[in-house]
Structures are given as C-alpha cells and as structure tokens.
Amino acid sequence: MASTATLRDVARLAGVSIGTASQALNNRPNVLPETRQRVLKAAQSLGYVAPVTSAERRPLISTIGMLTKHDYGPPPELNLFFSHVQAGVEMECRAHKINLMFSAIEVDQSNRPIEWPRMIDNRQIDGLLLIGANIDAVVHGLRRKLGTPIVLVDSYAPGYHFDSVLIDNIGGAMQAVSYLIDCGHQHIGLIGTNPTSPPDILERREGYRRALHMRGITREYIEDSQMEQGDGYRAVRNLLKANPQVSAVFVANDDTALGVMNAARDMGLNVPGDLSVVGFDDIELAREAHPALTTVHVHKTWLGRLAVQRLIERAQYPDQPRITVTVATHLVERESTAPNRNAQLKEVSAAVKTYP
Secondary structure, three states: OOOOOOOHHHHHHHHOOOHHHHHHHOOOOOOOOOHHHHHHHHHHOOOOOOOEEEEEEEOOOOEEEEEEEEEEOOOOOOOHHHHHHHHHHHHHHOOOOOOOEEEEEEOOOOOOOOOOOOOHHHHOEEEEEEEEEOHHHHHHHHHHHOOOOEEOOOOOOOOOOOOEEEEEEHHHHHHHHHHHHHOOOOOOEEEEEOOOOOOOHHHHHHHHHHHHHHOOOOOEEEEEEOOOHHHHHHHHHHHHHOOOOOOEEEEEHHHHHHHHHHHHHHHHOOOOOOOOEEEEEHHHHHHOOOOOOOEEEEHHHHHHHHHHHHHHHHHOOOOOOOEEEEEOEEEOOOOOOOOOOOHHOOOOOOOHHHOO
C-alpha cells in the first residue's frame, strides 16, 4: 500500500521548512549534513516516496514570509511607500497560489532583534522577503534560524550574499537634479539626507552630487536632516536663511518634500515661482499636494512582484549565482518646478544688449 505521507509531513517531523526538506531529499549542496540526515530519517520513518509528476514536485515554495523592521517603541505607522510594495507581493503570491505571512520585527537601538516573530521561530515559511531595512544583526540571525531562500527588497546587508531587488537611486537622483539644471537653476539644495542615512538614501545623496559635477557646478547646498515632513520644514528654513540664492531643492523623499513646500509657503515664498521642489518616490500625496509635486517615480508594486519571482527562482535553482535586480525610475514633471526666473531675466537682458 502506497504511503500517504507528504513532503510537508516530512518537513514538519524534521523541524525544517518544505523548501529545506526538498533540497535535502534532492541532495542539494547548500543543506547542512546534520539537517540532511534529519530529513532523510524523517522521510524513512514516514515511508515517504518522492512524487514523480511535475505537479507534485511544484510546491518548493508554498508559504512566503514578509518581514519589516520596527524600532522598539510605539506601534508602527502606515508606510505609504511600502504599502505598495506589499500589494505587489500579494499580487504575485496570488498568481502563483502561494500563501503569504507578514510580520514586523522589533529591534533595539543596536538593531538587534528583541523578539523573533512566530513565523521565524516555528519555521512556518519556505522563503523570506526582508523589506526596507539595513540590519546586519537581523540578517545574521535569520540566516542562522532559516534554511530557506531570503530576498532583500530595498534592503541592504553588506557582507551577506542574498538576492536583492533594489531601486536605481543614483540614476533617479541624477535625473531630478539634471532636470532642475535644465530649468536654469544653478544653486540647488539637497534636503532629507545625512551622513548616517540608510544606503538607499546615501545613494540619492550621491546622485545629487554626481549630477552637479557632470554639469560643471561646484557649489553644493546640503542641509542634513531626517526624512519626515517636520524635518523638511526645518531644514529648508535653515538652508534658505544661510543661502538665499538657492532657487531649487531636491528632496530625498516625497514626505519630506511636502514639509519643504509647507515651510516655503509659511516663509511667503511661491512654489515654484521662488523655489522649485523635486521629491522622490511618487506617493499618492505627491499628486494631491498644492502645487502637485514633481518627483521621481519608483515602480513600487513591481519591487514586490519581482521579489517574489526572485524567491521562487532561487528555491528552484539554489546553486545559481547571486542576482541583484535594479528597478529603473523616471521623473514625473508636475507643478512644483519652473524655469529659474533669474536665469530668464539674464537671458532677456543679454538679448536686449545684443539687439542692433
């Protein structure tokens, strides 16, 4: 009589994920010897026979975990950016009939996990998406606890060899600043970054500097700040007080850019007449602002969809080289930017002087 044991039964008895059990039974090299022996022993005791049809072999990934970082303290607020990433993850999971589990992980000031989510401790998932974090201590713990594929989404773990889906932050920032230069702005500020910002924000800072350098502009106006509306409000006031010649600012994310526009309005400045503002991310509030915010569009939903695809492929081909997918961006021109008035006046003045 044929055994009714399934791969899930083997995985449960061995205390591993379905993906790890499958890899152990298929003699994959990335499974620890003691884990492989435990899986083989479980399969033997259950009388498990590997399926022979492709339909039965398919579920290497049946449940995906999605994990975000939360600093210890008050409950996390809704993140307008990552809610779209999550939507993309859900869409792709439905398309592949994959279950999805979501959790936040609380960390202390040193980024060390305070408590692991149940889906991690109980090995309930076959693959993990780590969303929007730069947390070496968490990654180290996950690698130790999970024998499953991990994909980083807008997330960085220097020194660890994981597949990643990232944003073209440098290219997007260069697009934004080059656009402002093409509008005649020479004195362009940067708000929303600081030397200790996460890697993706430091890339946007680098893109700002590269764009200026490539166009022969040597003067930088960088006002260090965090990435919230209140920080943008304070930063642009400080920037313009010290550098009234600044006629445009590139802001590292849209939420901070909205704070910049609020401050400009309270200072009696017209956006874009007196100050042009460009953000990054293209959240819904960017379109609803008055004036509507010119910004760098990020394909947020595709970040999630591509991450799930990468996780499935990694489970199917665990020995393939590490892959990083960089998602392109593009500038969305709206109402918060305009040609520099001073540059236009200079052009008119020069034309008058040369008129016969």
